[in-house]
Amino acid sequence: MSIALSEIPVLSGRRVIWEQDAGKRHVASLNGDVVGLIDRNADGSFVAFDDRTTPIGRYATLREAKRSVGDVARGAAATRSERLTRVAQPLASATGIISVALLVAAGAEAVLPIV
Numbered sequence: 001m002s003i004a005l006s007e008i009p010v011l012s013g014r015r016v017i018w019e020q021d022a023g024k025r026h027v028a029s030l031n032g033d034v035v036g037l038i039d040r041n042a043d044g045s046f047v048a049f050d051d052r053t054t055p056i057g058r059y060a061t062l063r064e065a066k067r068s069v070g071d072v073a074r075g076a077a078a079t080r081s082e083r084l085t086r087v088a089q090p091l092a093s094a095t096g097i098i099s100v101a102l103l104v105a106a107g108a109e110a111v112l113p114i115v
Helices: 062-111
Strands: 003-010 014-020 025-030 033-040 046-050 055-059
Touching: 014 062, 025 062, 033 062, 046 062, 055 062
Parallel strands: none
Antiparallel strands: 003 014, 014 025, 025 033, 033 046, 046 055
């Protein structure tokens, strides 16, 4: 069973949802995907990890640790967005070129008699 703790805004209204498991771990998810987690150490400090459990850093407060996970999640989301843009722009350009070519061909066929 998990308890929703708080939300941190990430990229245009999307939110990182924080849940705490039965132990000392806080897990962050964005749109159902785990984007990071935070463990509490015996000394009271917090260690933040990204979605691949690579340590991001050690923090004195849970708030600082959550902020760091949110920053990493924003960067990952921006990267995904950039990849989508790199694919979508050439595809949109090709679609526009084909549309213009078809329009010109249709216009030429309407003006010129077919022999």
